[in-house]
Amino acid sequence: MKNPAFIYQKPHCPLFLKLGNPNLSYRTKRQNIHCQIKNFENQPQRWSIEFMSGTEHIHLIQNSTSPVSMAATSAAESAARAVKKVCLFYCPETKALAERVAAQSDVIELRSINWRTFEDGFPNLFIPNAHGIRGQNVAFLASFSSPGKIFEQLSVIYALPKLFISSFTLVLPFFPTGTSERMEDEGDVATAFTLARILSNIPTSRGGPTSLVTFDIHALQERFYFGDTILPCFESGIPLLKNRLQQLPDSDNISIAFPDDGAWKRFHKQLQHFPMIVCNKVREGDQRIVRIKEGDPQGRHIVIVDDLVQSGGTLIECQKVLAAHGAAKISAYVTHGIFPNRSWERFKQDNGGNPESGLAYFWITDSCPMTVNEVTHQPPFEVLSLAGSIATTLQI
Numbered sequence: 001m002k003n004p005a006f007i008y009q010k011p012h013c014p015l016f017l018k019l020g021n022p023n024l025s026y027r028t029k030r031q032n033i034h035c036q037i038k039n040f041e042n043q044p045q046r047w048s049i050e051f052m053s054g055t056e057h058i059h060l061i062q063n064s065t066s067p068v069s070m071a072a073t074s075a076a077e078s079a080a081r082a083v084k085k086v087c088l089f090y091c092p093e094t095k096a097l098a099e100r101v102a103a104q105s106d107v108i109e110l111r112s113i114n115w116r117t118f119e120d121g122f123p124n125l126f127i128p129n130a131h132g133i134r135g136q137n138v139a140f141l142a143s144f145s146s147p148g149k150i151f152e153q154l155s156v157i158y159a160l161p162k163l164f165i166s167s168f169t170l171v172l173p174f175f176p177t178g179t180s181e182r183m184e185d186e187g188d189v190a191t192a193f194t195l196a197r198i199l200s201n202i203p204t205s206r207g208g209p210t211s212l213v214t215f216d217i218h219a220l221q222e223r224f225y226f227g228d229t230i231l232p233c234f235e236s237g238i239p240l241l242k243n244r245l246q247q248l249p250d251s252d253n254i255s256i257a258f259p260d261d262g263a264w265k266r267f268h269k270q271l272q273h274f275p276m277i278v279c280n281k282v283r284e285g286d287q288r289i290v291r292i293k294e295g296d297p298q299g300r301h302i303v304i305v306d307d308l309v310q311s312g313g314t315l316i317e318c319q320k321v322l323a324a325h326g327a328a329k330i331s332a333y334v335t336h337g338i339f340p341n342r343s344w345e346r347f348k349q350d351n352g353g354n355p356e357s358g359l360a361y362f363w364i365t366d367s368c369p370m371t372v373n374e375v376t377h378q379p380p381f382e383v384l385s386l387a388g389s390i391a392t393t394l395q396i
Contacts, residue, residue: 309336
């Protein structure tokens with residue numbers, strides 16, 4: 001049936017159009033240009049309406065696109081819209097991690113910044129092709145390893161949302177002031193709260209507030225330090241540890257040890273399918289005395305889990321106590337290996353049979369790039385990369 005003619009019965013009113021086929025009918029308005037007609041078997045057909053100049057006649061022309069192909073096209077378009085393309089900027093310290101993140105996804109594009117300084121030492125920064133990121137989803141991978149680094153990166157972080165971008169995400173794998181989250185004496189300054197306030201004042205982009213992605217923040221209550229103008233997204237490195245433990249030949253003989261109640265509260269739900277040991281830490285002057293509060297390490301491969309390590313004193317004391325109670329092998333995991341003054345050198349490798357003085361493995365993530373550069377190829381250290389987790393989070 002090609003170009004069948006129809007006559008308006010009531011111009012300017014809803015019309016009843018009769019086709020040559022008595023099984024097809026359609027009620028429409030004169031102003032409509034496209035329509036979908038269903039026969040009495042309720043099978044949809046696509047048609048276009050063509051007005052005939054100077055007459056009250058119209059032509060209905062059936063489109064060639066089938067409902068199945070139209071559905072497939074619609075699904076493909078929806079999938080394409082669901083893929084979020086991201087322009088990822090980074091600081092010099094996080095370049096290697098940024099490259100690993102970009103390697104995880106074809107929709108993450110690396111963008112560089114000119115990190116220069118004036119003669120007086122203050123930053124002289126430039127964002128190349130600033131017009132080119134208009135309307136784009138933009139992210140910045142930061143590393144706040146020192147106060148000076150914080151200032152120069154904040155300058156960029158505050159500038160990017162103002163470049164008419166669609167959305168802005170700040171990825172700060174390690175929140176560095178997390179251990180200074182409370183006052184223990186009048187006059188103490190909770191610098192974690194200070195940094196949270198600074199980040200809460202990042203300008204909004206066209207898409208709304210900034211999203212902040214961070215991993216295993218030291219104190220869970222610190223999430224309440226951020227204002228309503230930033231959206232914190234708290235991730236964890238523990239899934240990386242679980243995947244690594246499954247690859248070990250003695251994966252069925254592993255127990256998890258927590259050096260204190262704080263570590264247990266933070267991580268036990270993610271590791272609940274492992275037998276657990278909880279230690280108790282008491283400070284007497286400059287000494288840390290660690291005791292086993294519950295659990296039995298006898299004959300087991302014990303993995304000590306915590307969120308971060310600085311000098312490593314608590315981990316070493318925990319290692320000695322576990323070895324004294326019969327642990328066959330001891331390893332450690334922390335998300336953030338800070339290790340100021342090369343304190344990582346205190347940890348030696350156990351080549352078998354000496355759990356009191358060496359570790360089988362010491363896993364850290366690449367949240368602290370300076371540490372990664374130092375411990376790479378230094379047993380017992382092994383780096384578990386956050387790149388996959390970051391790439392996935394950027395698609396939220």
